[in-house]
Amino acid sequence: MYAITIPEPGGPEALVWDEVPDPVPGEGEVLVEVVASAVNRADILQRQGFYDPPPGASRYPGLECSGRVAALGPGVSGWAVGDEVCALLAGGGYAEKVVVPAGQLLPVPEGVDLRQAAALPEVTCTVWSNVFMVAHLRPAETLLVHGGSSGIGTMAVQLAKALGARVAVTAGTKEKLDYCAELGADILINYREQDFVAEIERATDGAGADVILDNMGAKYLNRNVQALAVNGRLAIIGMQGGAKGELNIGTLLSKRAAVSATSLRARPLGEKAAIVAAVREHVWPLFADGHVRPVVDRELPMSDAAAAHRVVEESGHIGKVLLVAP
Numbered sequence: 001m002y003a004i005t006i007p008e009p010g011g012p013e014a015l016v017w018d019e020v021p022d023p024v025p026g027e028g029e030v031l032v033e034v035v036a037s038a039v040n041r042a043d044i045l046q047r048q049g050f051y052d053p054p055p056g057a058s059r060y061p062g063l064e065c066s067g068r069v070a071a072l073g074p075g076v077s078g079w080a081v082g083d084e085v086c087a088l089l090a091g092g093g094y095a096e097k098v099v100v101p102a103g104q105l106l107p108v109p110e111g112v113d114l115r116q117a118a119a120l121p122e123v124t125c126t127v128w129s130n131v132f133m134v135a136h137l138r139p140a141e142t143l144l145v146h147g148g149s150s151g152i153g154t155m156a157v158q159l160a161k162a163l164g165a166r167v168a169v170t171a172g173t174k175e176k177l178d179y180c181a182e183l184g185a186d187i188l189i190n191y192r193e194q195d196f197v198a199e200i201e202r203a204t205d206g207a208g209a210d211v212i213l214d215n216m217g218a219k220y221l222n223r224n225v226q227a228l229a230v231n232g233r234l235a236i237i238g239m240q241g242g243a244k245g246e247l248n249i250g251t252l253l254s255k256r257a258a259v260s261a262t263s264l265r266a267r268p269l270g271e272k273a274a275i276v277a278a279v280r281e282h283v284w285p286l287f288a289d290g291h292v293r294p295v296v297d298r299e300l301p302m303s304d305a306a307a308a309h310r311v312v313e314e315s316g317h318i319g320k321v322l323l324v325a326p
């Protein structure tokens with residue numbers, strides 16, 4: 001088969017479409033013939049040499065895919081050759097074939113095209129596990145999503161609205177904020193021109209956000225805690241603004257607030273399977289109802305993953321950038 005390899009870390013040109021051995025499914029695994037994959041920020045860090053795949057994972061980039069089941073390893077039940085699926089991966093999605101633990105497979109949701117289903121596993125699992133399983137966002141609460149027009153952000157806005165929350169977003173341009181409004185966002189904050197703490201206070205009559213989904217890490221840590229409501233929950237999923245910040249524990253104490261941080265890729269198989277099962281149960285029906293849809297900025301050939309990485313690195317996209325296998 002062909003896959004995107006990274007012979008030497010570096011810029012987008014480090015991604016090389018090359019012939020490699022076919023993967024073979026082991027116990028409890030399924031071989032998927034890939035139709036499409038999608039770009040995640042983590043793939044860029046991996047390409048640059050800053051984010052090695054966890055032990056046992058494929059060396060090739062790609063944290064999600066859609067495709068058809070091509071073979072079943074020993075001990076797999078509930079799936080059949082030819083099934084149309086999408087999958088959460090620890091790596092290897094930028095390839096014509098990939099091996100997936102059976103617990104990380106999902107059927108293509110009703111109403112979603114097989115190719116576009118590649119845009120779903122990473123964003124639905126990350127948003128569901130952080131905003132709902134950890135931070136327990138409830139109907140009528142206010143969620144602040146930083147980077148509202150990102151792959152993660154566009155799914156967070158839709159899921160929170162579908163479940164009855166009020167949603168605030170930050171983004172860097174009016175075009176991106178307008179798109180978030182189309183998805184249902186109620187409070188629009190341009191992070192280049194406005195102070196999100198002041199804007200959240202104003203929009204919530206001083207109460208603050210009940211839950212914040214944060215991609216910035218250190219840079220926003222203190223301001224996020226300031227923007228939280230009493231009993232608020234800050235869920236950190238990214239470090240685009242650095243890893244080491246200063247936390248005002250006094251503010252956290254007085255608000256009886258909580259800070260969590262999780263990374264999906266390196267979690268044990270059992271935890272990933274539990275998240276995937278919860279997503280299938282709670283999120284998948286929302287696609288059939290038309291409440292939620294994949295947001296795909298563009299589709300590019302997988303062999304030209306470099307072009308897709310350039311788009312994402314320049315933040316030239318809204319939602320997800322797909323890589324379509326030949």
Ligand SMILES: NC(=O)c1ccc[n+]([C@@H]2O[C@H](COP(=O)([O-])OP(=O)(O)OC[C@H]3O[C@@H](n4cnc5c(N)ncnc54)[C@H](OP(=O)(O)O)[C@@H]3O)[C@@H](O)[C@H]2O)c1
Nearest residue numbers: 041126147150151152171172191215237238262263264315
């Ligand atoms: N922990 C996990 O398990 C996990 C899983 C998946 C993703 N993530 C993380 O989630 C984040 C989003 O991922 P993605 O793939 O959806 O990325 P993406 O589409 O590339 O989006 C990155 C976002 O960052 C926003 N941004 C940049 N500077 C900002 C600032 N100062 N304030 C607010 N937003 C800012 C961008 O907004 P503009 O375009 O408007 O500038 C853009 O929306 C990344 O940090 C990624 O690493 C974590």
